[in-house]
Amino acid sequence: MPYFEPILVLVVGLTIGSFLNVLIYRLPRGKQFVKGRSICPDCGQIIKWYQNVPIVSYLALRGRCAHCRKRISLRYPLVELLNGLGYLFFYWRYDLSVELAVFAFLTSALVAIFFIDLDHQLIPDAITLPGVILALAVSFAPGGLGIVPSLIGLVVGGGALYLIALLGDWLFKRESMGGGDIKMAAMLGAFLGWQKVLLIFVASAAIGLVVSMALMLVSARLRETRVVPFGPFIATAAVAAIIWGDAAIAYYVHNFLHLN
Secondary structure: OOOHHHHHHHHHHHHHHHHHHHHHHHHHHOOOOOOOOOEOOOOOOEOOHHHOOOOHHHHHOOOEOOOOOOEOOOHHHHHHHHHHHHHHHHHHHHOOOHHHHHHHHHHHHHHHHHHHHHHHOOOOHHHHHHHHHHHHHHOOOOOOOOHHHHHHHHHHHHHHHHHHHHHHHHHHOOOOOOHHHHHHHHHHHHHHOHHHHHHHHHHHHHHHHHHHHHHHHHOHHHHHHOOOOOHHHHHHHHHHHHHHHHHHHHHHHHHHOOOO
16 A cells, blocks of 8 residues: 555644644634634534535535535635645655654644734744754654754744844834744754754745735735734745755855855
């Protein structure tokens, strides 16, 4: 059964993606997200298990609640699909391994952070702090980053963003960056090391600048408030660093530092 493992990984990813939808909705609202049946946010009716099958139920219901027929946000299947494809990609790259487990966790954490921060300008400690602990723990695993590089990455990630936040506060005379962004950077540094977390800073700033300017051109509200959450840009840059970071760092070292 050559396709059993990738299909299983995909199904697990889609299923956890369904749980992420619950997490994204309930966690920033202070609601219990481990227990309790899923309900329609419009009519409050309990969603039956067969109406909650990732992707399939959305298609079968034609994107509408089975009770009130209100439209279900396309975000729900999108979150499931992103998480499932992320798991499948890292299975393709690492097979069944510790690396797959680590990057599966990071995939889910980054997807949840992306959408929570997008909606609420909030990066929950309930995601980043356990992430830091897990990163330090898996650094001891065979082939892991190692505890010293992991701690250095944590300090560089969190410390550098903290200094940038202090500078931004001084320049703009108001809070320029939340503590959640700093803890997220610390988590990523602990998982990926200081080189990749610096790459994430550069990439997220570039992505954020381009996207923010484009959004402000079309949104009067954004031009007035100038509030654009930074977490989604860090999450996007982190995915890019996970996939292409080693190649980008090697290219920089070879072509700009002239080291072999």
